[in-house]
Amino acid sequence: MSAATIVSLPDQSTARIPKMNFLTRENGLLSWLLTSDHKRIATLYLISITFFFFIGGALAGLIRLELLTPQTSLMAADTYNKVFTMHGVIMVFLFLVPSVPATIGNFFIPMMIGAKDLALPKINLLSWYLYVGAGIMMIYTMAAGGVDTGWTFTTPLSTHYLNTHVISTGLAIFVAGFSSIFTGLNFIVTIHKMRVPGMTWFRLPLFVWSNYAASILMVLGTPVLAITLVLVVLERTMHIGVFDPAYGGDPLLFQHLFWFYSHPAVYIMILPGMGVISEVVSTFSRKRVFGYTAVAFSSVAIAVFGFFVWAHHMFIMGISNYAALIFSLLTMLVAVPSAIKIFNWTFTLYKGSITFETPMLYAFGFMGLFTIGGLTGVFLGTTGTDIHLTETYFIVAHFHFVMVGGMLMAFLSGIHFWWPKWTGRMYPEKISQFAAVVTFIGFNFTFFPQFILGMLGMPRRYAAYPPEFQALNVFSTAGATILGVGYLLPILYLTWSLKYGAVAGDNPWQATGLEWQTQSPPLTENFLETPIMDHEAYDYEWLEKQNIARQQQKEVASAG
């Protein structure tokens, strides 16, 4: 792909990173550990989340290796169970849920609305410490021998039949849950109360809208998971509870409570990603997002409807068939807003002036893969086909298309997009484009065969499988290797760019968001004087005028 770049870099010979910015403000470990600056907290989050992403990724590698052969050749069945459980728990609760909101959102939401900081900086810091606490508990769990409940903690298996470290895992998720509750709470308050004059709701960047929607889900959904885990832990310790039929409880009650959070959770994971895509697509096609209002409201619609569909995870679990009907119908409704988003992004390209920098490549990847992921979701939301496809590799492929193909692509897209603002330096363009393509290819190789495996009926969470499934599993594992490369590359060149990357300047992409109107990396107060929002979002004419005005000022200055 042509690296035809719109990057308007300052003259590298003279360009300097501003002496005073949020990174150089104070030095020393304490100034980081006790900071209340949302940008520093976001940086801390970025580091810790990357760490856990690579742990989870390593576990995924182990899973794929084990599945290379039909027999349990690499590890024993119980080890395998622990591996996929840890993979699930770490990826879901320590990577996917906080990934975009806690890093990019934390850093840029206040800047996008022109605020100096989040409304509750101390709470923000606290939520990072909670996250770290949860992470430490997870690491302890792994060190102490792991847990093999599967990330869904199905009772009575998790409450009665396993003697692994369910309690410490439950505790870790409980704490991580409160970390994300506080992040969401903080975002909602900030978006409501901290907008600069003129920043009306319909001038907000769509990234803010989608994070707002995700925050609602975090605040309302996560507590239910918390109390459910408390009940599981009580049942494990007291040997009496409401989930195990042996005591008169009902295991389906657990399923209801668990999925009441865990289904909205997938929207918590994907919505911020959609926000990133809106920003990126608009910026690199130099064009206002097609149907801004529709995209904004579709985020809110997803958040609201997302709460009414949880039981579509239980169609075959003996819930009332009539309840199944209702939940299936509502699932169909929640599928529509996602379709709207896809088409609106596509038509944002129409009559644009498109360039293909790395963030845009990842965004294209997202749009393709998320379309597949979303449509296969309809297969599982339809009661009839769900019977055959659920609990097989089809479902594994489906949510990896949404979570990895969607969310992770969006995360990488966002990281590349805002990297210049974050660090003040550019990442190397060519190699990163290469990495994006590698990721895309590797991803499809890894997960597309799993759709076929699912259709064949290969059950998920199998350490050993009948031989006729081997060929496809070999493909999948091969693809996983490529995917691994695709993920390692960014770490390397992004770290490299911290020191050797070209100086980015304030607005390398010529993007319109308020965050681009200040220096990069920004000051601790974000803006020198509080900005006024006097134009619509994604107003590129306004940006042109700004640039011309600046140019004239410079000339006047040089002349005088």
Next chain:
Amino acid sequence: MSEQHEQEHHIVSPLTYAIVFLALLVGTALTVLASYADLGEWQIAPGLTLFWNPVVALAIATTKMMLVVLFFMHVKYSPKLTKLTVAAGFFMFLVLVGMTLADYFTRAWGRW
């Protein structure tokens, strides 16, 4: 939405608080007394009967809750946003309970 700050921070008078306090105590007394009376039941359909005692108990509890929320918690004098938040709380709570029970109550329909 957020533009409308409560410029003059409304101060509720102690008298209001006292009245609410008394009302709450009365409510408590009522609900205890009600629980000792058999308020009968309503046969909606065979196998589906509505007992009045829990209904009354919950009604009184809800009234008390409304009093606390409106006056002790100043929602009556708070911006729309706060009212909306409270409403959202009730709504989601009802969704959680209601939709879960919807499954339980329809399981007996037909034989699967």
Next chain:
Amino acid sequence: MDHISPVLWQFLEKWLERFALFPPEASTVAPQSDALFFFMVLVSLIGLTIVVLLIVAFSILYSKKRHPQAVQIEGSTILEATWTIIPLGLFLVMFVWGALLYFRIYTPPANALNIYVVGKQWMWKAEHPGGQHEINMLHVPVGRPIQITLISQDVFHSFSIPAFRVKREAIPGRYTTVWFEATRTGTFHLFCTQYCGTNHSQMIGDVIVMTPDDYKKWLESSTSGNSLAQDGERLFTSLSCGACHNARPDARGPSLAGVYNARLTLSSGQAITADDAYLREAILNPSEHITQGYAPIMPTYQGQISEEGVIALVEYIKNLDSDYRVQQTLNTTELAPNIEEKAAPAAKAPAAQEGVNP
């Protein structure tokens, strides 16, 4: 050349036989399920193609080189309405179609042959009415609707036969049912698809579909001597259920003859149909299932009978069309009178020995 080719050939052969792409369609419901599946695949492909084509076309037409100056467009209500309503319409079609299929798969026909399947860590135990017991095997005749009544003894399991496109969770403490009608003979996979602990992936078995007369042969060859109902009768005697559930005028329990599928009024005033689930519950948690006009004196048998035992009892009660047998057993056990005095559990011990001889 020719000394390499066989190796190569073997390799290819192995490769091919490990390269399944589509599961066999071996039940009446499979084609229906696949029809919907391929309809959805078609719709998805069309949708995906449209999106990808548009993206590619726009990326070429409006790349910066060709189209240096972007044209700002607010949006288009018509277009947005289109891609809101058309997907919604399609999704609703899928919903209705899927719902019909769902009810078909989970509503067994009345004439279905019932087989009990008990899931436990980590095996499937099938209980045929004729008294054939199998583990991780299920023999069924071709062209005959089979109803599977599932229950789990410990954790969630999931009974899945991909070739039949049917799957149902086996839940602890509750019967669930699924049915299928095999359309061709052969051996098919039986999986547990719900993660159920360490050896989850060992909990697989074979469904063997046979021609009716092969099936008849198999039934005769592999019966355990007496039928499920007869096992149930033994249990019925040894637990001395007949002490109360005899049709005598002074009986303390309701007569069980022809109770199956009868409409009963419970002491709570609630009217129910006495299906398998009810019978099971009435044995394990009697007090919530007392028939109107009887005292709640029946002891609970929770934890005293295995799920297989309960199944045998249920099967016995289902086939109990007269109280003649009950009377017989009571008369043959001469301690019937003092059973009348003692509470049922007390009489269990002596009755147990009696129950053994046929």
Next chain:
Amino acid sequence: MPDSTTITHDGQALSNSANSAHGEHPPYQRHHFETVDQQFDATNFAMWLFLLTEVMFFGGLFTAYLIMRNWYYPAFVEGSHQLSIFWGTANTAVLIASSFTMAMAVWSAEVRRKGALLLFLSLTLVFGFVFLGIKGIEWHEKWEKHHVPGMNFSVQAFVNPQSDPEVYKEYQDKPLAPDMAQKTEEYFFLYFAMTGMHALHMVIGAGILVFMIFRARAGAYTTGHVTFVENFGLYWHFVDIIWIYLFALLYLISRH
């Protein structure tokens, strides 16, 4: 959880000195807020959102309760007869009183009366402790009667009500069938889970109260900065509301 919310406000207070640079602002205004109103609105709204999460947190317990109650109604009735309606009512009154004094505390902060503020905060704290004390008495009684699920539970009082004379002479309960009697353990499990979770919130609240009383003595809240008192008030009233429902659902199932 609750204590964390205090960390912010506490943090906001502590950061007074840090932000004294902004001369024109009152000392308690955090640097990143434009106006005091904005700060009040924001923190107040944040508290409401936190209460929202608390509602959902208890929501899970209430859902479980409703389902179990529907399944095992007789067990729940006889289980509830084991609770002392006298203590229950007394406790409700105590908690309502503490809610009232808390409201009064907010008022005295608003009208900047330090003495009154201290008085009402202390009263709230005292009532809170009385509530916990009474709860302790009730729990102790359950322990002695072997009604603590999972630890020393016995269905004796339900298969044979006469064995518990004082409850028996009040309600003349019929003996429960053994299988139903076992289900009373579910009732007590939910009773302890719900009242325990509620008591935990009370304890946390009491802790914050103590902290507030100290800061109030230093005159922190009577200078026009009522945010913290106000928000803690919200939390305390919320705990009160939860109890109002627990009382109706756990104690008053069927007394006739």
